[in-house]
Amino acid sequence: xxxxxxxxxxxxxxxxxxxxxSGDTGTTLGFESNQxxxxxxxALWALxxxxxxxxxxxxxxxxxxxxxxxxxxxxxxxAAYVFRFDLQDLASRFSGGVIPGTPISAQDDDGRQTVTLxxxxxxxxxxxxxVNQQSVRFLVDTGASSIVLSHRDANSAGIxxxxxxxxxxxxxxxxRGRAARARIDDFYLGGIERRNMRVxxxxxxxxxxxxxxxxxxxSLHSYEKRGDRLTLRD
Numbered sequence: 001x002x003x004x005x006x007x008x009x010x011x012x013x014x015x016x017x018x019x020x021x022s023g024d025t026g027t028t029l030g031f032e033s034n035q036x037x038x039x040x041x042x043a044l045w046a047l048x049x050x051x052x053x054x055x056x057x058x059x060x061x062x063x064x065x066x067x068x069x070x071x072x073x074x075x076x077x078x079a080a081y082v083f084r085f086d087l088q089d090l091a092s093r094f095s096g097g098v099i100p101g102t103p104i105s106a107q108d109d110d111g112r113q114t115v116t117l118x119x120x121x122x123x124x125x126x127x128x129x130x131v132n133q134q135s136v137r138f139l140v141d142t143g144a145s146s147i148v149l150s151h152r153d154a155n156s157a158g159i160x161x162x163x164x165x166x167x168x169x170x171x172x173x174x175x176r177g178r179a180a181r182a183r184i185d186d187f188y189l190g191g192i193e194r195r196n197m198r199v200x201x202x203x204x205x206x207x208x209x210x211x212x213x214x215x216x217x218x219s220l221h222s223y224e225k226r227g228d229r230l231t232l233r234d
Contacts, residue, residue, distance in 0.1 A: 104117070105190035130186070131184055131186075134156050136157065142214065144212075144214065148199070148200045148202055148211040150207040166201075167180065179206070197215075199215075
């Protein structure tokens with residue numbers, strides 16, 4: 001790498017040291033730290049682009065070409081930053097359409113957090129949610145009164161399933177069985193979050209897939225099914 005590259009690295013390091021040294025004072029060399037940082041980064045970009053465009057001894061047309069390329073790169077980076085939230089929403093919608101069960105998060109006109117689920121190929125609405133920082137695949141079951149974790153999912157989420165008391169009689173599509181009361185630290189479905197929730201844990205072999213029942217649905221502001229979409233509004 002050329003000498004100029006290492007000069008830029010040294011200048012960037014000097015800027016970083018000055019910002020760190022300013023601590024909580026809020027100023028760097030007499031300027032507000034955020035203004036100083038913005039100006040320093042802009043100057044480094046200008047030096048980098050200048051060296052790339054004008055440092056080769058190329059002709060005028062080649063210089064203009066290189067300058068145009070760098071301008072397009074900067075505009076693309078600026079656009080990506082400005083529209084970063086829209087791009088995140090687009091990526092969420094794309095993944096939700098390609099992989100049913102992936103929550104599509106957004107905000108409605110009232111500022112409420114919404115999550116949309118696409119119907120799975122099996123005809124049911126499924127949702128991939130987080131339980132104690134672990135990914136769990138739920139079946140949305142309006143006939144279930146509670147959130148019911150399968151024995152396997154509960155164990156993966158860090159619940160000590162061996163110390164639970166399976167004394168609650170339940171009725172599911174698999175027939176009559178037993179479940180135990182438990183509590184989870186956090187639950188999140190897309191942008192919808194819940195803390196310190198009571199759940200049921202099914203006994204071993206009773207439930208093949210965890211259920212997302214009325215306990216969660218009734219905690220929402222509303223939910224609505226339209227065609228192959230289920231929209232949850234917090």
